[in-house]
Amino acid sequence: METITKIVTRFGGVSLLPVAVALLAFVLIGAPSSWVTLTIAGLAMGMMIFLMASGLSLVFGLMDVMNFGHSAFISFGAFIAASVLAGLSGWLGSDLIILNIAALFLAFAAAILFGMAAGWFFEAVIIKPVYKDHLRQILITMGALIVAEQMILALWGGAPMTVHRPQFLEGSFLIGDITIEVYRAFAFMLGLAVYVALYLTLNRTRIGLLIRAGVENREMVEALGFRIDRLFVGVFMLGSALAAMGGAIWAGYETLITPALGGEMMIVVFIVVIIGGLGSIEGTLLGAIMVGLMANYVGYLAPKLALTSNMILMMVILLWRPNGLKPAVK
Amino acid sequence: MSVSANTTGTKVVKTTVLLIGALLLFAPFLFQDTRALEVAARICIFIVLVASYDLLIGYTGIVSFAHIMFFGFGAYGGAIALKQMGPGWDAVVVGALAGVAVSLVVAVAIGLLSLRVKAIFFAMITLAAASVALVLASQLSNFTGGEDGITYRAPSIFKTATKLMVDDDGKVMRIFGVKMNGKLAAYYFVFITSFVLFFAMVRLVGSPLGTVLKAIRENEARAEAIGYRVVSYRTFVFCIAALVASLSGTIYAIWLKYTGPDTVLSFSIMIDILLMVVIGGMGTMWGAVIGAVLMVIAQYYLRDLMGVAAEATANLPLLPHLLDPDRWLFWLGIIFILLVYFFPKGIAGTIMAKGEKS
Numbered sequence: 001m002e003t004i005t006k007i008v009t010r011f012g013g014v015s016l017l018p019v020a021v022a023l024l025a026f027v028l029i030g031a032p033s034s035w036v037t038l039t040i041a042g043l044a045m046g047m048m049i050f051l052m053a054s055g056l057s058l059v060f061g062l063m064d065v066m067n068f069g070h071s072a073f074i075s076f077g078a079f080i081a082a083s084v085l086a087g088l089s090g091w092l093g094s095d096l097i098i099l100n101i102a103a104l105f106l107a108f109a110a111a112i113l114f115g116m117a118a119g120w121f122f123e124a125v126i127i128k129p130v131y132k133d134h135l136r137q138i139l140i141t142m143g144a145l146i147v148a149e150q151m152i153l154a155l156w157g158g159a160p161m162t163v164h165r166p167q168f169l170e171g172s173f174l175i176g177d178i179t180i181e182v183y184r185a186f187a188f189m190l191g192l193a194v195y196v197a198l199y200l201t202l203n204r205t206r207i208g209l210l211i212r213a214g215v216e217n218r219e220m221v222e223a224l225g226f227r228i229d230r231l232f233v234g235v236f237m238l239g240s241a242l243a244a245m246g247g248a249i250w251a252g253y254e255t256l257i258t259p260a261l262g263g264e265m266m267i268v269v270f271i272v273v274i275i276g277g278l279g280s281i282e283g284t285l286l287g288a289i290m291v292g293l294m295a296n297y298v299g300y301l302a303p304k305l306a307l308t309s310n311m312i313l314m315m316v317i318l319l320w321r322p323n324g325l326k327p328a329v330k
Numbered sequence: 331m332s333v334s335a336n337t338t339g340t341k342v343v344k345t346t347v348l349l350i351g352a353l354l355l356f357a358p359f360l361f362q363d364t365r366a367l368e369v370a371a372r373i374c375i376f377i378v379l380v381a382s383y384d385l386l387i388g389y390t391g392i393v394s395f396a397h398i399m400f401f402g403f404g405a406y407g408g409a410i411a412l413k414q415m416g417p418g419w420d421a422v423v424v425g426a427l428a429g430v431a432v433s434l435v436v437a438v439a440i441g442l443l444s445l446r447v448k449a450i451f452f453a454m455i456t457l458a459a460a461s462v463a464l465v466l467a468s469q470l471s472n473f474t475g476g477e478d479g480i481t482y483r484a485p486s487i488f489k490t491a492t493k494l495m496v497d498d499d500g501k502v503m504r505i506f507g508v509k510m511n512g513k514l515a516a517y518y519f520v521f522i523t524s525f526v527l528f529f530a531m532v533r534l535v536g537s538p539l540g541t542v543l544k545a546i547r548e549n550e551a552r553a554e555a556i557g558y559r560v561v562s563y564r565t566f567v568f569c570i571a572a573l574v575a576s577l578s579g580t581i582y583a584i585w586l587k588y589t590g591p592d593t594v595l596s597f598s599i600m601i602d603i604l605l606m607v608v609i610g611g612m613g614t615m616w617g618a619v620i621g622a623v624l625m626v627i628a629q630y631y632l633r634d635l636m637g638v639a640a641e642a643t644a645n646l647p648l649l650p651h652l653l654d655p656d657r658w659l660f661w662l663g664i665i666f667i668l669l670v671y672f673f674p675k676g677i678a679g680t681i682m683a684k685g686e687k688s
Contacts, residue, residue: 154654
């Protein structure tokens with residue numbers, strides 16, 4: 001038994017969990033082609049959720065601040081990107097791929113810029129006065145969420161909004177008898193790129209070193225003369241921008257968005273953050289992939305259970321590891 | 331932050347609450363239209379619901395977003411029992427007990443599982459649990475009626491056609507112009523049960539148990555060090571709050587004669603409860619009364635006012651959209667944030683602290 005544990009730990013420990021889930025699902029599903037399709041869908045979904053959740057997790061790890069209004073950034077990102085795409089529908093319809101990419105880039109840029117600006121505002125106005133007071137943090141960010149959701153309703157109305165996808169992201173390609181939607185592959189690649197960038201920033205740069213040190217022991221870093229509150233503003237803005245970007249990608253994935261989107265995603269994001277363990281990017285990625293895979297597998301195997309699968313997953317993991325799979329916060 | 335019993339502010343708050351109680355007691359006679367009675371009954375039920383939430387957030391410092399779930403359990407318990415067993419008191423009792431049983435089991439499970447962890451974890455877990463309950467209620471449609479909900483009949487004494495008292499001609503008797511019919515009986519059923527539940531909670535927080543809860547809120551480590559089992563106390567109060575919420579849900583189900591996800595489980599009601607408790611004042615019980623009254627009245631009457639304001643500003647950009655009657659939560663959200671910043675004790679807490687020094 002001990003040797004098995006050692007081997008598992010050597011190959012990644014809890015990081016193997018998604019692989020185990022995927023293998024189990026392979027046995028249960030039986031048909032390889034649908035398994036591959038589901039796995040890719042799950043991975044793509046996981047990557048999008050990762051984008052939305054990573055900021056929340058980092059912010060909590062660094063500053064012990066839980067932002068219940070995080071989902072507002074997701075909704076705003078989705079709606080802003082959708083509006084930009086709708087405004088540039090002429091570019092999207094054209095055959096020039098350059099214009100398509102430009103429209104997509106502008107949409108994402110708008111969402112990200114908004115996320116950064118709103119994140120700065122949020123941090124400075126809403127959260128700064130209530131550091132270290134969890135109860136009031138929860139209340140205030142909840143209040144901000146209410147206001148933000150109402151603003152979305154006032155600006156875009158309550159009706160569902162169609163999202164125009166760029167031409168080159170439509171459709172799907174075939175490998176053997178496996179169909180892969182282009183947009184899913186795109187979302188997966190984008191999420192992966194962001195993860196790699198985040199990972200490298202956190203582990204290979206001086207800023208990343210400070211962030212990690214701040215998560216570990218904030219007072220000590222401050223005692224060494226670093227302005228961790230400024231760093232925190234940066235992390236908060238980054239997290240909000242990532243959430244907005246995640247929302248933008250999600251909008252393209254769903255193609256029909258409603259103002260309820262933020263609320264729905266918030267639950268998923270919370271579950272991911274809890275499963276992954278607060279404060280770590282790796283944990284968040286792990287949690288997001290688990291949730292994405294589970295949602296797709298369970299949705300295929302037992303559609304009735306699909307809605308509660310995330311909850312059950314969270315319960316099981318919390319029973320096993322009360323602090324999540326890979327917590328950075330002790 | 332103990333508030334001594336005899337400040338002038340405390341007297342003001344208690345007098346206000348007493349006045350509200352009197353108004354609610356005589357509501358059918360004072361405000362003789364159906365909408366006002368609707369408002370009064372809703373206020374009664376929300377006072378209980380908000381007070382039970384105050385047990386958690388104000389007295390013990392637990393932030394739960396699952397409170398609406400327990401309310402929903404109670405409401406659906408009553409609704410399903412009344413639908414399946416027909417209108418009768420046996421159905422009410424069975425439904426209430428079933429709701430309470432489910433609530434207690436879920437509360438114990440959530441409590442033991444997650445009250446050990448940080449407040450923030452707990453808030454997130456309860457939020458997830460509540461959302462699952464909402465989804466289940468709309469999915470299990472052959473049991474809960476799905477999105478449409480369940481319509482059923484209340485016990486026959488509460489029917490509008492029921493005559494409680496008849497005059498010499500055999501017609502419904504009127505006292506001060508109020509018809510002595512089933513609607514009145516239903517209102518007083520709501521009022522009395524709500525009053526009993528509220529009074530029980532006031533007694534509870536005044537008991538030694540209430541003191542322990544406050545100790546846990548103020549300093550968890552110290553309470554543990556003195557020898558109180560913090561997790562047990564938290565789980566216990568979580569269960570008590572769940573029980574009261576469930577019972578108030580059943581009362582609401584009987585009053586409304588309709589139960590659906592939007593009326594008893596939706597997240598917006600949870601937000602209402604949160605707003606009521608914070609606006610009224612956390613940790614005072616009286617605050618629950620004030621918060622519930624203000625919010626429910628705002629819900630019913632502020633919208634009319636906003637409609638007028640929206641029309642008046644129709645030519646300006648964006649403003650009419652924000653003043654639209656449906657956007658009333660926008661303004662309440664802003665008020666809420668300002669309150670949490672500047673008056674974290676809420677209305678009741680702030681007034682009660684007045685005159686403390688003298």
